[in-house]
Amino acid sequence: MIVHEKHREELLQDQEQDHGDCLPISSSNVTSKADAEEVKRAGNEEYKKGNFEEALRLYDSALAMWPDNAACRGNRAAALTGLRRFGEAVDDCHEALRIDPSYGRAHQRLTSLHIRLGHIEDALKHLSLASPQPDPIELDKLQTVQKHLGKCLDARKAGDWKTVLREADAAIASGADSSALLLATKAEALLPLNLLDEADSAISGASKLDYPFSRSSDTKFCGFHANAYILYVHAQVDMALGRFDHAVSAIDKARVKDPANTRVVTMHNKVKAVARARSLGNELYNSGKFQEACLAYGEGLKQHPTNKVLYCNRAACWFKLEQWEKSVEDCNEALKIDPNYTKASLRRAASYDKVAYLPPPTI
Incomplete structure (x- = not known):
């Protein structure tokens, strides 16, 4: 896999800069830095070829020799992005900025990462910090994702699930291609349309994406804490597919993360009630008490009629x-x-x- 020309230029620009020279000057430090630069250049060559694992290994070696090299830390973030390890890439960009607050390339990478993750406010913040004049391509991509995401959330409020799906797909196609929140929104919209397998696939994809929102504990989505929303939807999908124990586990975690959210509390009570009804019904059925089991399953259906x-x-x-x-x-x-x-x-x-x-x- 060959790297896009824009990314190739970014690495070359990084290579020309020497960020974060925080070590005392000594002959051993000079030698170590020279070695680190050489290893970093080797990492850049591997990155350009799409060999992200090898590039990452080389950047790690360079950082072991020169821990406060902001450019190398930024390049490591690029390799992590190529490996779809987005949370770690975000962390590396922030570490690069800690080393060198003026390192605009880290802001540019954070803009790109947050667009992919569907974090509009974070993307806007870093776009404004990247340079006096925002990159017009990134700005257009961000505005397009923002437009479709806004329509998606408006449709969600109205319960227009087909429009939710259409706009979520448009936001993903426009650049938010690694957004756990958008995939969870798709899963939530697919449930009332009785597209259960598709909902399961969407929420599974959301759960596999590498971005634990504990890194940004105040991240909100649709009035939920971000992690709680994903778990809230996961519980609904699990319940619809008969994975009652998994549903209880997911909604328990959602309530811990967002205890004051009334929708989480309501769903928690609902999932618990349905799981109890199913468990009681199974016990009665296995005991040969079929009439009583019918009543138990019926109580569950009152809570979850689909x-x-x-x-x-x-x-x-x-x-x-x-x-x-x-x-x-x-x-x-x-x-x-x-x-x-x-x-x-x-x-x-x-x-x-x-x-x-x-x-x-x-x-």
Whole structure:
């Protein structure tokens, strides 16, 4: 993979500058710095070829010899970005600025990183600090992402989930291609559209992205603390797919991170209630108490009326009670939510088979 020409120029500019010369002058220090520069140049060559792992190793070696080299720290951030280790890249840029507060290249990299992460306010701040005249390409990208993100959040408030999806995808395509928050927003929008597999894929992608918001504990999104929002959506996806224990774990963590958020508290109570209902229903079913199990699953459905697993479990109870028409009805409800739900399809087929052999009603 060959590096974009803009990134190639950035490294060459860094190579020409000597930031953060904080060590006392001595012959050993001069030698160490000269060696560090040579190793850094080797790292730059590997970076240009797209060999980010090797570039990172060389930058680490250079920094071991010259820890206060801001340019090398900035180049390390570039290699980390190439490896999609965005949180570490952000940290390295801030470390470069600690060494040399006038290092504009670090602000430029932070602008680019925050655009990719979908952090508009942070991107705007670093864009203004990068140079007196903002980079017009970065400014245009930032404004485009900001426009689509704004429309996405407005649609979310209105419950217009199709528009949420369209605008989230547009923001991602415009530059916010590594935004955990946008992927979580997509997952949240996919749930009411009954696109459960797609929602699962989106929230899984969000969880894998490297940016723990503890680095910026005040980051907010849609009135949530950022990490809490991702966990809040994850709990909903897990619950919809029948991963009740995972849902409880996610919403417990969300409540710890954002304890005063009323939506988190409400969802916490809801997830706990549904998980309890499912657990009780399973216990009753396994004990042969099928009527009581039906009631338990029904209590869960009052809290979460689009839960395919609870419908399918209740259908199993109706089947055991020889109320096969009700079993078919609950399987149908489960299949409305997820047409590819194999267990519900098989259970419905078994119930239809029983209905076919029912005696005709007496007149």
